[in-house]
Amino acid sequence: MTTTGPAPSRILAISLAGAGDTLLSTPVLRELRTAYPAAAIDVLTMQGAVPREVLDGNPCVTEWLHFDFLREGRARSVAFCLSLRRRGYDLSLTLMPQNRLEYNAISWLIGARERLGFEFVCDCGARPRWFLTRVVREDRRLHVVDNDLRLFTEGLGLPLASPDPRPELHLGPDHEAAAAAFCSQSPVAGRTLVGFHPGSGTTKNLVLKRWPAANWAELARRIAASDPALHVVLFGSPDETPLRRGIAAASGLPADRIGLAPDGSVRATAALIRRMACFVCGDTLLTHVAAAVGTPVVEIVGPTDPAATGPYKVPHRIVRLGLPCSPCYFFSKHGIHCTHATPMACLKDLDAARVEAAMLELMRETGQSGPGKDDDVS
Secondary structure (H helix, E strand, C coil), rough: CCCCCCCCCCEEEEEECHHHHHHHHHHHHHHHHHHHHCCCCEEEEECCCCHHHCCCCCCCCCCCECCCHHHHHHHHCCCHHHHHHCCCEEEEECCCCCCCCHHHHHHHCCCCEEEEEEECCCCCCCCCCCCCEEEEEEECCCCCCHHHHHHHHHCCCCCCCCCCCCCCCCHHHHHHHHHHHHHCCCCCCCCCEEEEEECCCHHHHHHHHCCCCHHHHHHHHHHHHHHHEEEEEEEECCCHHHHHHHHHHCCCCCCCEEEEECCCCHHHHHHHHHCCCEECCCCCCCHHHHCCCCCCEEEEECCCCHHHHHCCCCEEEEEEECCCCCCCCCCCCCCCCCCCCCCCCHHHHCHHHHHHHHHHHHHHHHCCCCCCCCCCCC
C-alpha cells in the first residue's frame, strides 16, 4: 500500500514493550527521519526511564513521551491518550511486539490520521483491524527489526534509504571516557575482557529466560582456566547486583579474574560492552546493546525464538538445546509458561561446556583473543 496525500508533519512511534524492543525500533525511526526530514517524530514508551536512555542523543527523535499505562489506571490512561490526540498526529506506528487489544486501543484513542501496526501470528484478541487503518501481517521467519521495517516498506509503500539498517545507540564522550577509565584500572588493565549478563527482565515470567546462576559460575571458571589473560565482567541492572555478586563468589575466582561492571546508564554500559572481546547473555536488552555497538555475542536461549530476537547483524553464536517444545514463547499477552516434564529443561540442561566452546570459537573467528579491544572507537 502506498502513501497518499501530503507528507506527515507529526509522527508517533508507539513502543510500549521493553527497552530492548525500543532499541530494535531505531532502524525504522531512521527511515522515517530520512523520508520525512521536516516531520516531528515522537516516541511513546511505558516501561520507566530506560527506553529514554536508549533514545537519548538520537537525532531521529523529536520528543520522548512516557506514560505508565499499567500503573495509572484506565481513566488517567484515556485522558493521557486524548491529550495526545490534540497534537494532531498524521501517522502512528504501533511497533513490535505489542500484541494486545490495549495497545491497539491506545493507538486508536490517540487518533492519528493513519495508524499502522501488526496482525500477529499468535492471536491474542488484539483486533488490530478494529483500531488500525493499515495492518501488516507478522512474518515469524523474520527478526523484529525486519518486521518493523515492513511497516515502512509495506505499510507506507516506501523503499528503504539505508542499504544496511541497524539498531542505533548514540554514545557521548562522557560514556567513552568512563569506559576507558574502567578498562585502565587494576585489576582489569591489560586483560582480555569478556562480558556476562546473567539477568533478564521480570515481567510476564521473563525471569524464566535466565540460565542458572551455578552454570554462569562454572562458565567463568572454565574460561578463566582456558586463558590466564581473561577477565570476566558481570553486567546487569542495580537490582541484579546480588545475582552478579553471588555468581562472582560461587566461581571461586579472585578479583583479578572476575568483577562487576559499574552501574550506569544504557549508553555508559554500551560504551563498556564495546570494549569486551565477547559478550555472553540471554535474550535481554543488553543482547541488543552489544549487537548495536558491534561486540560479538553468544546468546543462551531457552523459551524464546532467536530468529525473532537474536543478535542482529553482528558475529554471534546461538546456544540452545533445541528441544521439540522450544521455542514456546511467542509475542502474546501471556507470560512464559513451561509445560515440560522437567521445568525449564531447555536452560537447566544446557551445560557450561557447550557455551564455553561457542564462546571460544567465536573469539577465535573474530580475532578477539588478545588484550582488551581498542578504545579508539568512533
